[in-house]
Every structure is written in C-alpha cells, then in structure tokens.
Amino acid sequence: MNIQTILEKAQNAVRKEKFDAIVAFGPDNAQYLSGANLPFSYYRRDQVFAVVIPAEGQPLLICPGEWESAVREIGNVKKILTYRASTQDAAAAVSLLKSALGELAGGRPVIGFDRMKTARQIEILLAEALPSVAWKDCSALLDDLRMVKDADEVALLEWLADETDHAINGAIHHVTVDRRTTALTMAEELRVHSQERGVDLIGYHAAARVAGDQKDIVAMWHNAPRFGYSRTDDFIPGDVVRMEIKNSLHGYWADAARIMVLGDPTPEQREAYGWLVFLREAALRFIQPGKKCCEVYRLVKAEADKAGIPWVAQIGLGHGIGVAPVEPPFLADGDETVLRENMILVLEPVIQTDQGAVLYAKDTVLVTPSGCRLLGWYKDWREPYIPIPSI
Amino acid sequence: MDSRFQVMLSENRCEAILALDPANFSYLSGITLPYPQQFPLLQAAILRTKNQAADVVICPLEWVHLTISQGWQGQTVPCSGQGSGYERLVDQIASAIKDRKFTPGRIGLDESILPATLVELLKNALPQITWIDLTQALTDLRMIKSEAEIALLEEACRQADRAYVSALNHMEASINDPLGFDIWEFTERIRVHMGEFCGSGFGNLLTLQGEDACLFYASPRRGVLQPGNLVRSESTNHHRGYWSSSARTFVTGQPSARDLAAYGDNIALKNVAHDALLPGKTCKSVYQAVVDAAEEKGIEFWADPGVGHGVGVSEREAPFLTPDDDSILCPGMVVVLAVYTYGPKRELICSKDTYVITENGSRLLSWYRNWDKLYVVIGDSARHG
Numbered sequence: 001m002n003i004q005t006i007l008e009k010a011q012n013a014v015r016k017e018k019f020d021a022i023v024a025f026g027p028d029n030a031q032y033l034s035g036a037n038l039p040f041s042y043y044r045r046d047q048v049f050a051v052v053i054p055a056e057g058q059p060l061l062i063c064p065g066e067w068e069s070a071v072r073e074i075g076n077v078k079k080i081l082t083y084r085a086s087t088q089d090a091a092a093a094v095s096l097l098k099s100a101l102g103e104l105a106g107g108r109p110v111i112g113f114d115r116m117k118t119a120r121q122i123e124i125l126l127a128e129a130l131p132s133v134a135w136k137d138c139s140a141l142l143d144d145l146r147m148v149k150d151a152d153e154v155a156l157l158e159w160l161a162d163e164t165d166h167a168i169n170g171a172i173h174h175v176t177v178d179r180r181t182t183a184l185t186m187a188e189e190l191r192v193h194s195q196e197r198g199v200d201l202i203g204y205h206a207a208a209r210v211a212g213d214q215k216d217i218v219a220m221w222h223n224a225p226r227f228g229y230s231r232t233d234d235f236i237p238g239d240v241v242r243m244e245i246k247n248s249l250h251g252y253w254a255d256a257a258r259i260m261v262l263g264d265p266t267p268e269q270r271e272a273y274g275w276l277v278f279l280r281e282a283a284l285r286f287i288q289p290g291k292k293c294c295e296v297y298r299l300v301k302a303e304a305d306k307a308g309i310p311w312v313a314q315i316g317l318g319h320g321i322g323v324a325p326v327e328p329p330f331l332a333d334g335d336e337t338v339l340r341e342n343m344i345l346v347l348e349p350v351i352q353t354d355q356g357a358v359l360y361a362k363d364t365v366l367v368t369p370s371g372c373r374l375l376g377w378y379k380d381w382r383e384p385y386i387p388i389p390s391i
Numbered sequence: 392m393d394s395r396f397q398v399m400l401s402e403n404r405c406e407a408i409l410a411l412d413p414a415n416f417s418y419l420s421g422i423t424l425p426y427p428q429q430f431p432l433l434q435a436a437i438l439r440t441k442n443q444a445a446d447v448v449i450c451p452l453e454w455v456h457l458t459i460s461q462g463w464q465g466q467t468v469p470c471s472g473q474g475s476g477y478e479r480l481v482d483q484i485a486s487a488i489k490d491r492k493f494t495p496g497r498i499g500l501d502e503s504i505l506p507a508t509l510v511e512l513l514k515n516a517l518p519q520i521t522w523i524d525l526t527q528a529l530t531d532l533r534m535i536k537s538e539a540e541i542a543l544l545e546e547a548c549r550q551a552d553r554a555y556v557s558a559l560n561h562m563e564a565s566i567n568d569p570l571g572f573d574i575w576e577f578t579e580r581i582r583v584h585m586g587e588f589c590g591s592g593f594g595n596l597l598t599l600q601g602e603d604a605c606l607f608y609a610s611p612r613r614g615v616l617q618p619g620n621l622v623r624s625e626s627t628n629h630h631r632g633y634w635s636s637s638a639r640t641f642v643t644g645q646p647s648a649r650d651l652a653a654y655g656d657n658i659a660l661k662n663v664a665h666d667a668l669l670p671g672k673t674c675k676s677v678y679q680a681v682v683d684a685a686e687e688k689g690i691e692f693w694a695d696p697g698v699g700h701g702v703g704v705s706e707r708e709a710p711f712l713t714p715d716d717d718s719i720l721c722p723g724m725v726v727v728l729a730v731y732t733y734g735p736k737r738e739l740i741c742s743k744d745t746y747v748i749t750e751n752g753s754r755l756l757s758w759y760r761n762w763d764k765l766y767v768v769i770g771d772s773a774r775h776g
Contacts, residue, residue, distance in 0.1 A: 028431065040608070043707070046708075070608035074608075087716045115508045116509075119505065120502055121503035137508065188583060192579070195576075202611060204594050205425075207593075224423065224461050225591045225631055226586075228582075250610075314471040333474075334475030335473065
C-alpha cells in the first residue's frame with residue numbers, strides 16, 4: 001500500500017475544506033491514515049490512538065508507549081508521540097495533542113475531528129485544552145476519502161476478493177456429499193485454505209462461519225454466542241449450506257459468502273438461489289457512477305417486489321469495504337452517497353424462504369467509469385457449488 | 392450483578408441506564424454481539440430499568456435472533472438504519488424511552504465513552520430527560536465480578552491454556568524437521584483449539600520468534616519456526632463473552648543458560664506481583680512492588696504497559712496495575728498479571744496469569760498448566776500432524 005498517495009489525498013482534502021489540520025480518533029480512520037493496522041486497537045478504545053493530518057507538513061501519530069514499536073514496524077507515520085499507560089489515557093493523549101497542535105498557525109485554527117467516532121470525554125478535553133481552536137466534525141471528509149480507493153487499494157482489494165473466492169473453492173473441493181463433513185470442519189477449512197493463499201493470520205472478526213443445519217440456517221448470526229466457530233453437527237445430504245469468511249491482508253479486507261447445495265438442488269432450492277442471482281444481477285445493472293446508493297437500493301427493491309422475491313430489504317443491499325470489512329457507503333435506503341468510480345462494494349442481499357432459511361451470497365464489485373465490475377469469481381456463481389455425491 | 396446494579400441506580404437516583412458501549416452492553420444484557428467494535432458506528436443499545444419488565448434492547452434486525460437465542464428476556468426492537476448515521480438508532484431509543492414514561496426522567500448513560508455525535512443526538516431527541524453520566528459507575532460495577540462471572544473467566548483461561556498446550560503438542564515434534572512448522576499454522580492451532588474446548592470467540596492472535604519478539608505487536612509473520620529462538624505467543628479469547636488475555640513464552644530447541652536465566656527473571660518478577668495482589672492494597676502498589684524488585688534483583692523490565700490489568704467482558708479493562716491507579720484491590724476483582732522482561736536478544740518475554748482477588752489474597756484462574764519453567768520445544772518427527 002502506498003500510504004503516500006493516501007496522505008496526499010488527505011492533505012488535499014484538508015486544504016480544500018479549509019482545515020488547518022484534522023485528527024482521526026476512530027481506529028479505522030487512524031489506521032487508514034497511518035497504515036498502522038493494529039486489530040486490537042478496536043477493542044481497547046480507552047487507549048487513544050490518533051492520527052493528525054496537518055494542512056502542511058508531516059502527519060503525526062499519538063498512541064500508548066507500548067504500541068510504539070508496532071506502529072513503527074507496521075505503519076508509515078514517522079512522527080510518533082507516546083504516552084504512558086495509565087488510568088488517564090485520554091487526558092495524556094490530549095495533552096500531547098495540545099503540544100503538537102499548538103505549533104499550528106496562531107489565531108483561531110480550524111481543526112477537524114471524526115466526531116462520529118470520538119468519545120465525548122475526548123471532545124470535552126480537547127475543548128478545554130485548546131480553547132482557541134474551532135473544532136469541526138470532519139467525519140464526512142474521512143468517509144469520503146476512504147470510499148474512493150486509489151489504484152493500490154483497488155489492486156489489494158481485488159487480490160483479496162480473488163484469493164478468498166479461490167480459498168472457498170479450495171475448501172469446498174474437499175466435500176463429498178456422502179462423506180462426513182460438519183459446519184465446524186468446513187469453516188476451519190475455509191480459514192486454512194485462505195491462509196494457504198497468503199492472507200494475514202489475524203483474529204477478532206476474521207472468522208469463518210458455516211451454517212448447515214435447520215437450526216442455524218434460519219438466522220444470519222447463528223450459533224450465538226459462538227460466532228467465532230461453527231457447529232459440529234454433520235451435514236445432511238440435500239441441505240443448503242451457507243459459508244462465510246472475512247480475510248485480511250495489510251489491513252484491508254475481503255468479505256465473502258457462498259452457497260453450497262449437498263446434492264442436486266430441489267426446485268425450491270433452485271428458485272431460492274435464483275432469487276439471489278436475480279438480486280445480484282439487478283444490482284450490477286444499476287450500480288454506476290452518478291447514481292445515489294439509496295437510488296440503487298430502491299431500484300433493486302422495486303424489481304424484487306415486482307418479481308415477488310422475499311428479500312429482507314431492511315438489512316440493505318450491500319456496503320463498502322476497505323480497511324474495515326463493513327464501511328460506507330451503504331446500498332441502503334438511508335444513504336444519499338453518490339457512487340463514484342473506484343468505490344468498492346460488497347453486495348449482500350439476504351433472502352428468507354418460506355421455510356425460514358436465511359440465504360445470502362456476498363459479491364465484491366468495483367465501480368467503473370461506465371458501471372461496475374465483479375471481482376473475485378474463481379468460479380461462475382450463477383449456480384451454487386454442488387459437490388460430488390460420492391467417490 | 393443485579394442487586395449491585397439496582398443499588399447503583401438508586402444511588403444515582405436514576406430510573407434506568409442506557410448503555411451503548413459494546414462491553415457495557417454485554418455486561419448489562421448478558422448478550423454477546425458479533426464483533427460490534429468493528430462496525431463503523433455503534434449499532435445496539437440496552438435500556439435497563441429498575442423494573443426489569445421494561446428492559447429493552449435495540450439492535451439491527453439481523454441481530455434480533457441472537458438476543459433471543461442467548462436468553463434475553465426483555466423486549467428487542469429491531470432498528471435498521473444503515474447509511475443514516477446514528478439518527479435511526481436514536482429515533483428508536485427515543486421512542487422506547489418515551490413509551491416507558493419515566494418520571495422525573497433521570498437516566499444514566501455511559502456518556503464519556505460514547506461518540507460525541509451520538510450523545511448530542513440523544514440529548515436533542517430527549518430534552519426532557521436528565522442524563523447522568525454513569526461511565527465511571529459502570530466501570531466500578533464491572534470491576535467486581537460475581538461468582539458466575541468468575542466461573543466464566545476461569546473457563547476462558549482454561550480454554551486458552553489448553554489451546555496453547557494443544558498447539559505446542561502438534562508443533563513440537565516437528566521443530567527440527569527440514570520442512571519446518573509454519574508460524575501461522577502454530578498460531579492458527581491455538582485459535583482452533585480454543586474453539587474445540589468450547590470457546591465462543593477469539594481476539595488477538597500473535598506469535599513472534601527471535602528478534603521479532605522484541606516487538607509488542609507486529610504484522611503477521613510468514614515462514615517457519617526456527618530452532619534456537621525464544622518465541623512469545625499472545626492471544627485473547629472469550630467464553631460466552633468473558634475474556635482471557637494470555638501470553639506464553641517458549642524456546643525452540645535446547646535453551647541456552649541465558650534463555651533460562653531470562654525466563655527465570657520474568658517468573659521472579661511475576662511472583663513479586665502475585666505476592667502483592669492483596670485485598671486492601673492499591674493497584675499502583677502492585678506495580679511499585681515490581682519496580683522495586685526489578686531494581687533490587689537487577690532485572691530490567693518493560694514498564695510501559697504496566698504490569699497488568701483487569702479482564703471481564705472486554706479483554707482489557709479497569710483496574711490497571713500502573714503507576715497511577717489508586718484503585719483498591721477488592722475481593723472479586725479479576726486481574727491479568729502481564730509482566731514483560733527481556734531475553735538475551737531483547738525479546739519481550741511474558742507469561743500472563745489471571746487471578747481473582749479473594750478475602751485473603753488471590754486465587755489463580757489460569758491454573759491449567761504451570762508455566763514457571765521455560766517450555767522447551769524439541770523433536771524430529773517428519774510429519775507429526
């Protein structure tokens with residue numbers, strides 16, 4: 001990843017929006033701007049990890065002292081200020097910010113911060129520490145920066161989508177209908193095959209999940225609270241299996257889901273899978289630069305309604321992907337974002353059949369100058385995977 | 392927790408508490424959510440009331456099922472507002488609170504740690520409510536664990552140590568094999584075994600060998616484990632939402648005298664910290680005991696992260712065994728001792744253990760294996776599997 005391109009893009013935006021600087025406190029935003037991918041930072045929000053992008057000059061990163069070696073090794077920001085772990089991490093971080101931002105031009109500097117992700121406590125401390133600063137929310141600016149990917153980001157996300165679909169195919173290749181397979185072994189095969197193709201081994205939500213039996217297939221988040229693992233029940237010939245995995249490399253993500261049918265699909269299974277294909281193809285027809293996300297959603301919804309498809313539309317049609325596996329924009333009723341070239345989206349329409357099965361596939365698409373392009377099809381997914389019946 | 396929760400509400404003259412921080416949400420609801428920290432914005436809220444019958448969870452439609460399957464007895468209200476910021480979530484919260492007709496309308500909120508935009512929207516949507524910042528009160532409540540919580544934490548520790556042992560058992564016969572044993576595979580086996588021993592999820596996963604182990608965290612490494620290295624492996628995992636934070640250090644091949652001495656130094660300092668874990672003492676006194684012992688024994692230790700922290704519905708939480716934490720250790724607190732010292736190549740050595748503070752001292756929760764001796768990995772099998 002060429003972090004310099006991202007920094008230049010960020011600094012141009014900072015100047016264009018007439019900020020003297022911006023500060024990102026959200027771990028995803030801080031990661032994006034610094035290249036410092038620290039998965040645990042999302043889970044240790046009391047420890048402040050912030051990146052300052054000034055309108056001119058070099059970026060600055062603030063983090064706890066014990067993270068410094070990791071930030072230097074993984075990230076690309078050279079100027080790093082650290083504070084000692086304590087019960088007052090926020091105050092210590094703000095104190096460092098005060099000294100750093102004090103170097104900005106006098107008068108009343110305008111400094112942006114991602115208020116949508118900044119703790120109220122930090123906002124108060126900032127206002128007290130730097131009363132002359134005009135603090136303004138720059139959440140939209142950061143979302144905007146992140147939504148449109150540069151060439152390196154596109155290449156990395158495409159590689160991840162390719163290799164993840166390849167890994168799924170590698171894993172399901174081991175399945176034979178009349179031989180014992182469980183949701184757990186299938187999920188673990190998905191992870192192992194992903195690792196074998198070179199993704200990073202990280203934890204948290206980089207999990208594989210497989211739903212194979214009736215009690216699991218009726219929910220999107222089955223097997224609660226064991227979201228990290230799947231059930232040990234054997235697959236039953238004839239069942240529909242839903243497989244899902246999130247993979248990461250250098251802090252960027254793939255978010256994939258596929259369907260397998262254990263045997264020749266029944267007419268009902270063919271119809272249900274056909275609905276997913278219908279929704280995907282409708283989305284692919286409507287996604288193009290200039291269209292609003294909510295507009296694409298509504299167009300697909302109108303077609304789905306007309307065709308009588310049991311789409312669970314409240315969940316949305318899809319989302320962006322980048323340094324987070326789920327990020328703006330959202331192909332949903334509430335998102336007015338206008339689609340632009342080089343946005344990367346994950347299509348995720350969810351249907352629920354009359355029998356209660358919750359089915360979805362996830363496809364990654366790149367918005368192109370004239371429409372969009374599917375990424376990462378190792379095989380053609382107009383039909384589900386159907387393993388061999390026997391050996 | 393319930394009686395202490397009710398006391399907290401009464402002491403603050405609140406009729407309910409609204410919590411949106413994911414850890415607070417889990418603590419108050421008993422519901423583990425799927426990776427809520429990693430969504431772009433917070434998505435779920437719990438309103439817990441004096442009258443339990445009025446409790447409500449507000450969450451995305453796709454999470455409704457998991458609240459029920461985890462035994463949530465209150466109401467669950469679906470809220471799908473992707474792309475609309477916090478507005479739809481706040482609308483649903485406001486609607487739920489208005490329905491409950493609180494008088495005079497004092498509601499606690501984990502305000503300090505919530506995003507500023509969200510707090511502002513909430514206050515604007517419900518101007519009649521007097522919001523009381525109960526962030527610290529919730530932190531205090533969470534610090535003292537119930538017996539049930541301690542049992543869950545103990546099981547999480549057991550799962551972690553069993554996972555380390557199993558991963559080592561798979562790997563150790565192959566350490567001198569020309570094909571080697573991949574670092575990722577070793578780390579992955581820790582994760583897999585956490586699941587096999589009924590863990591509900593995993594978090595941080597990291598294995599660093601030799602000079603790489605000088606780092607606290609690093610980009611995931613490729614390649615195979617090499618003989619003659621100190622290796623530090625760190626992980627976090629949870630059992631029904633209650634976390635363990637683990638680190639174990641081992642050596643590949645026969646250890647040098649310096650390896651053994653360095654590891655012995657680490658255990659010596661950890662034992663000092665353990666001896667200092669006494670009810671009535673301050674957290675900072677535990678840290679200071681390690682500082683003093685390190686100076687006295689001439690052991691260099693990495694002081695930046697402190698010497699430990701609490702653990703519960705999050706992998707790292709109060710109290711903190713750091714120089715400024717005045718918290719008094721009390722029975723029911725659960726702390727992870729995380730003392731980092733240096734190996735011969737400046738590798739960071741750590742062997743974390745988790746203790747619950749008791750009336751008289753502390754009890755080890757991570758008891759599955761005694762790691763006081765440096766674990767030595769040797770073996771020549773071609774493919775142990």
